[in-house]
Amino acid sequence: MRPLSPIEARVLGTLMEKARTVPDSYPLSLNAVVAGCNQKSSRDPAMNLSEAEVQGALDELKRLALAVESSGSRVARWEHNFQRAYGVPDQSAALLGLLMLRGPQTAGELRINAERWHRFADISSVEAFLVELEERSDDKGGRLVVRLPRAPGAREQRWAHLLSGPVGAPTEEPPAADPARAGAAAPAGLQARLDALESDVAQLREIVQALQEQLGLSRLGHPG
Structure with a gap:
């Protein structure tokens, strides 16, 4: 592919x-x-x-x-x-779809944003599916997600999909300085x-x- x-x-x-x-x-x-x-x-x-x-x-x-x-x-x-086509379960497909639409996200953000796609029990279950996608073997097509380096001041690592090829290192940006990121942190409701x-x-x-x-x-x- x-x-x-x-x-x-x-x-x-x-x-x-x-x-x-x-x-x-x-x-x-x-x-x-x-x-x-x-x-x-x-x-x-x-x-x-x-x-x-x-x-x-x-x-x-x-x-x-x-x-x-x-x-x-x-x-x-x-x-x-x-x-x-990719041979992944529904939960993994939901996470990959969200990463394609919303860009890199933390496991916590993915759990909140996935509410209308698939209800994950907790962040640990989200992380388990992400790790599975990260460790996907070459005979199945290789890994589909990657962990990005933790941004300065960030508590959690963000994840990105690899469906469009390798992902470069993110540009350095204070998390609160980007209005788009600030909007993404709006109340989930x-x-x-x-x-x-x-x-x-x-x-x-x-x-x-x-x-x-x-x-x-x-x-x-x-x-x-």
Whole structure:
């Protein structure tokens, strides 16, 4: 399996996320994948991808057997095939999906952010799956995560995925000086509400699009 480009990783992570958070709207249309990739919350870094960029990534993921295109609808729909392609359990897939969407995180952050994907009993269980991914043997494809050097002033090490190739040493930055990092440390309840709101909007968009298809109307345009 070749390293994924940043756009391919974002598209794949979005498919993995929506399969768990909005199952009623899954598989996803191209419009829904674009909206999920370009979310302002729960994404690091933020992206502003076009339909053409997302479609190109979906085609590549399909070629790599990481995404599947569904038929039987007027609009093509997409779903991921991550666990089967990489041979990892659901818990590991959830952690890798979160790392693709949100960037490097500590085990504690991963446990909180995984609440709507998979409920881990405690941080130790998260760490156990991360270590398993870190020690993955070469005959299974090699390791999929790496521990990053502890940043100055940080108590915990962060983890990063290796699906897009080797990860360089992080630039030195005081944890509290980065507004994006500070926002990531917001109360889990508030972040969960923001995530739920965005999922509801995506689901409503899917419902409207399905109604338009049934009524023979043109599909929804790309959201601004």
